Amino acid sequence: MSIYVIDDHPLMRDAVSMVLRRVRPAANIVELDRLSRLPGAITKHGAPTLFCLDLNLPDATGCDGVISLKGEFSDVPLAVYSASPAEDMEQLCLASGADVYIDKATGSSQLADSLRALLSEEIDTDDTPANAAAGKLTKRQVQLVECIALGFGNREIAEYLQISEHTIKVHMYRLFKRIGVTSRTQALHYARTHGYLPSRH
Numbered sequence: 001m002s003i004y005v006i007d008d009h010p011l012m013r014d015a016v017s018m019v020l021r022r023v024r025p026a027a028n029i030v031e032l033d034r035l036s037r038l039p040g041a042i043t044k045h046g047a048p049t050l051f052c053l054d055l056n057l058p059d060a061t062g063c064d065g066v067i068s069l070k071g072e073f074s075d076v077p078l079a080v081y082s083a084s085p086a087e088d089m090e091q092l093c094l095a096s097g098a099d100v101y102i103d104k105a106t107g108s109s110q111l112a113d114s115l116r117a118l119l120s121e122e123i124d125t126d127d128t129p130a131n132a133a134a135g136k137l138t139k140r141q142v143q144l145v146e147c148i149a150l151g152f153g154n155r156e157i158a159e160y161l162q163i164s165e166h167t168i169k170v171h172m173y174r175l176f177k178r179i180g181v182t183s184r185t186q187a188l189h190y191a192r193t194h195g196y197l198p199s200r201h
Helices: 009-021 035-045 066-070 086-096 108-122 139-149 154-161 165-179 184-193
Strands: 002-006 028-032 048-054 080-084 102-103
Touching: 002 009, 002 035, 009 028, 009 048, 009 080, 009 108, 028 035, 035 066, 048 066, 066 080, 066 086, 066 102, 080 086, 086 102, 102 108, 108 165, 108 184, 139 154, 139 165, 139 184, 154 165, 165 184
Parallel strands: 002 028, 002 048, 048 080, 080 102
Antiparallel strands: none
16 A cells, blocks of 8 residues: 655655655655556555645646546545645635645645545544444544534634644545535534434424
8 A cells, every 4th residue: 555646846746755754654655757657656556545646747737637536546535735826726626526735835734734634534543444434424523523513613623623724624525525515514414314413303
């Protein structure tokens, strides 16, 4: 199992890989300079556990790379990063299947938080195998819906759980994708109807 960092800029690729080695020291991190090299790399290094993808590559620009990766590896977390401000590209990338959008201007600590959150969703030691199945909520996700039920915004949830607001965004997107909803109201309805929250009477 390997983490693939796909970026044609050597310095940025090295920086992302360095953060990943801090977050997951035992991981096999594979660096690629273009998307077309991925099939051969997977044959050599094994199945992916995470993709870190630059939006502008020699052989894929904009959301093309996101769509391509998610079309083939729908269950693998995908972190997209770009020099474009979040307000310009974030929603488009998320709609195309990315799990989180990271502005290249983001500091290394926030980058580490985002990547750690994505990886923790895949390897959640607090959950039984049954709870790791699609549609089942992890303990962190149950905490999220409990906070949503209390009317907390992302900043309040971050303060309550003592993690960064950027990480909350990652967890929230992962929650929505896991249970197939697009809003907090829908997430609350799902949580109530599946027994994670008390039903309203």
